[in-house]
Amino acid sequence: MAATKRNPTAFFREEYERLVREGLNWELRILESACEPVCRVDGREVIMMCANNYLNLATHPKVVKAMIEATEKYGAGAGSDRSIAGNMDIHEELDRTLARFKRAPASLTFQTGFMANEGLIPQLADRGDLFVSDELNHGSIIDGIRLSHADRAIYKHKDMADLERVLNEAEKHDPPYRRIWIITDGVFSMDGDLAPLPEIAKLAEEHGAGVYVDDAHGEGVLGEGGRGIVSHFRLTRDQVHIEMGTFSKAFGVIGGHITGSEDLRNFAYNKARTWLLSGAMPPGVAAACKAAIEVLESNPQLVDMVWENRRYFMEEMQALGFDTGNTETPIVPIMCGRSKTARDLANYVWQEGIFVLPIVYPMVPREKARIRVQLCAKHTREHLDKAIEAFKKGGKAVGLI
Ligand SMILES: Cc1ncc(COP(=O)(O)O)c(C=O)c1O
Structure with missing residues (x-):
């Protein structure tokens, strides 16, 4: 029989062209300097207002020095997966x-962080178990859940009545679910x-469920000295069983992590496939992450600085009439409604030297x-005033204020 003629690669272009037609493609900007409050992007000097580098630790001299020194000592790579020959003392020091x-x-x-979610979550539940997930959870949580054989149920964003409904429904399952995990982004x-974590923890306790929080955007920002959302709500490790986070945001480097009991750690490094079957974090990165934690421990005022900047920016923007949504953190959405309005406003402020993305x-x-x-933390009043002025002019130009 003659083989069917196939073109396995034509869809690369077709799909890309569809995304362009529908205005859904990413247009990548190029950062040509370090990620600082003022940086060079696509040949222009701009104020960076869309980075996750909340505490400016990406360029902190102690963090950079730690990376260089560890790279000189251990080399550029660990040479293996941590599970085989790449588990260096610097990785263990970072964990501790x-x-x-x-x-x-x-x-x-x-x-x-993506690998932490995608590796650990599928191991937490199997056939006969249930994941319960906030509808706005991060893609890495969604993918992690998809990789498991467990049932899944979605509750409306932060809606505790809906979460309770889902959990009550789950009680009727026959045979009873063996394990139930509630998973939520923290921020x-x-x-x-x-996330209303105390309420989630209470419902979890009533239903014997585990609680998993992804605190990627809460670390370095919330809680005592930036210890994150569990600290912010003064919850215990019996109430929140797995706290997941990342070094790619406030810590300014890269890497994911989970925190909880010794049993959790032993389970995770024996089961999570992204940990077992992928190369170890480079030693320079591990040393930089460790240094970033130490810098934060000895400089908790960095957390206050980012909150003060948030307060000032929010107040000024709201006074101008902008809708800043429901934010409770240094992530401040400027609600625009239609996509075109958001794109036009981002382009306008870009021309004024402000880097934000729609x-x-x-x-x-x-x-x-x-x-x-x-x-x-290191945005100055001058940077913020320049941004506010640009948004004021842009907001009027696009008819938002
Ligand atoms: C909520 C959340 N979880 C996980 C991640 C992934 O973290 P990482 O950048 O370390 O892969 C992100 C990053 O976008 C995030 O926002």
Whole structure:
């Protein structure tokens, strides 16, 4: 029989052209300097207002020095997966430093936060178990859940009545679910709002469920000295069983991590496939992450600085008439409605030297396009005033204020 003629690669271009037609493609900007409050992007000097580098640790001299020194000592790479020959003393020191910072029995670091979620979550539940997930959870949580054989149920964003409904429904399952896990972002990255973690923990306790929080945007920002959302709500490790986070945001480097009991750590490094079957975090990166934690431990005022900048920016923007959504953190959405308005406003302020990106469908619902501003500790009043002035002119030009 003659083989069917196939072109396995034609869809690369077709799909890309469709994205362009529908205005859904990413147009990449190029950062030509370090990620500082003022940096060079596409040949222009601009104020950076869309980085996750909340505490400016990416360029902190102690963090950079630690990376250079460890690279000189250990080389550029670990030479293997941590599970085989690449588990260096610097990785173990990082794990212990993080657990100390989190005031927890144990932590385990992964190569990225995405890999932590995608590796650990599928191991938490199998056939006969249930994941319960907030509808706005991060893609790495969604993918992690998809990789498991467990049932899944979605509750409306932060809606505790809906979560209770889902859990009551789950009680009727026959045979009874063996394990139930409630998974939530701590800070929701598109809106900057917080998960109602105490209420989630209470419902979890009533239903014998585990609680897993992804604190990627809460670390370095929330809680005592930036210890994150569990600290912010003064919850215990019996109430929140797995705290997941990343070194790619406030810590300014890269890497993922989980924190909880010693049992959790032992389980995770024996089961999570992204940890077992992928190369170890480079030693220079591990040393930089450890240094970033230490810098934060000895400079908790960095956290206050980012909050003060947030307060000032929010007050000024609201006084101008901008809608800043439901944010409770230094992620400040400027709600624009239609995608075109968000794009036009981002382009306008770009011309004025402000780097922000429009967040449009499908990242957010069609009529909830926005610009997501992220404040950092080292934005000065001058930087913020320049941005506010640009938004004022741009907001008038696009008819938002
Ligand atoms: C909520 C959340 N979880 C996980 C991640 C992934 O973290 P990482 O950059 O370390 O892969 C991100 C990053 O975008 C995030 O916002």
